Amino acid sequence: MRLKILNSGYGFGTKVLFALIHAVSRHPVPDAAKLVFYRPDFYGAPMKEFTHEAMRGPATWSVGDRELMAAFVSQMNACAFCIGAHTATAARAYHDEAKVSAVLSDLETAPIEEPLRATLRLLGKLTHEHAVTADDMRAVLAAGVSREQIEDALAVSFAFNTTDRLADAFGFFVPGPKAFEAGAKFLLRRGYR
Amino acid sequence: MIPEDKKRTAHNAVVTRVLEGDGRAARAERRAAFENAGLAEPLRTLIDKVARQPTRVTDEDVAVVLASGTSEDQLFELVVCAAIGQATRQYETALDVLAETMTDKKRSKHASEDPQ
Numbered sequence: 357m358r359l360k361i362l363n364s365g366y367g368f369g370t371k372v373l374f375a376l377i378h379a380v381s382r383h384p385v386p387d388a389a390k391l392v393f394y395r396p397d398f399y400g401a402p403m404k405e406f407t408h409e410a411m412r413g414p415a416t417w418s419v420g421d422r423e424l425m426a427a428f429v430s431q432m433n434a435c436a437f438c439i440g441a442h443t444a445t446a447a448r449a450y451h452d453e454a455k456v457s458a459v460l461s462d463l464e465t466a467p468i469e470e471p472l473r474a475t476l477r478l479l480g481k482l483t484h485e486h487a488v489t490a491d492d493m494r495a496v497l498a499a500g501v502s503r504e505q506i507e508d509a510l511a512v513s514f515a516f517n518t519t520d521r522l523a524d525a526f527g528f529f530v531p532g533p534k535a536f537e538a539g540a541k542f543l544l545r546r547g548y549r
Numbered sequence: 550m551i552p553e554d555k556k557r558t559a560h561n562a563v564v565t566r567v568l569e570g571d572g573r574a575a576r577a578e579r580r581a582a583f584e585n586a587g588l589a590e591p592l593r594t595l596i597d598k599v600a601r602q603p604t605r606v607t608d609e610d611v612a613v614v615l616a617s618g619t620s621e622d623q624l625f626e627l628v629v630c631a632a633i634g635q636a637t638r639q640y641e642t643a644l645d646v647l648a649e650t651m652t653d654k655k656r657s658k659h660a661s662e663d664p665q
Contacts, residue, residue, distance in 0.1 A: 361622060361625060398567065398625075402566045413556070487639075487643075488642070494650060494654075503651055506647055511640075514637070519632075521631070522628065526628065
């Protein structure tokens with residue numbers, strides 16, 4: 357990463373934990389995980405709380421849907437690390453890699469339900485233009501999406517519009533597919549806390 | 550009135566911590582990074598990229614800010630604030646538009662039920 361403190365500025369206990377994770381998973385700790393361990397009181401701890409609630413807390417969307425939203429938002433931001441991580445996690449959660457790649461290559465023709473498509477369209481516009489209009493909202497509601505579902509989707513969008521920016525600003529290392537697979541397993545087993 | 554849900558509470562906690570809690574960068578500077586407004590160069594360029602075009606951030610952008618006397622820990626905090634700030638503007642704008650749309654829908658429903 358671009359800051360030395362994010363590569364090596366950790367206490368003894370955290371370094372031991374990183375070594376343990378490396379040994380067990382056979383992959384180095386991903387930069388996304390390192391970031392939340394750096395002075396966790398400032399950013400990592402409160403952000404993990406939010407992200408876990410958005411991605412794994414009670415919600416109107418399945419875990420697969422929320423991971424797909426994370427991958428889709430990250431694709432709008434062209435964030436290579438987060439696209440890789442959440443494409444793998446969504447595919448694993450759905451047990452359907454083809455569905456995830458179809459959404460990421462063409463949302464309009466992908467084989468998904470209309471409410472999810474309309475919601476992804478909204479998140480895509482919000483991410484790209486930083487704003488949405490009442491007409492955009494009405495279109496999502498007309499597709500059968502509830503207010504609560506929109507709020508839950510916007511929480512996912514907040515989490516990944518934050519993380520994507522940090523990934524690219526700090527320069528997260530983008531590992532290969534095997535490491536993303538290992539990360540996906542971890543995120544589905546343990547969540548974001 | 551809609552009860553404050555857990556996500557909104559957790560979001561407020563994130564924002565309050567980075568803006569108002571203790572840090573190595575001054576609170577005013579953290580707020581400026583969050584708002585992407587009122588910063589001097591070279592920080593201005595870096596923070597604006599984090600907010601608006603994060604994939605354009607370069608090693609050079611970061612190196613120039615560090616060379617200007619900002620420490621790595623200060624930079625860490627300011628970049629975090631910039632990312633959270635932009636994502637918060639998106640989140641809050643969309644939630645406001647959603648709330649307004651729901652109010653308008655309710656109003657037009659009442660209007661059609663009671664044509665007077």
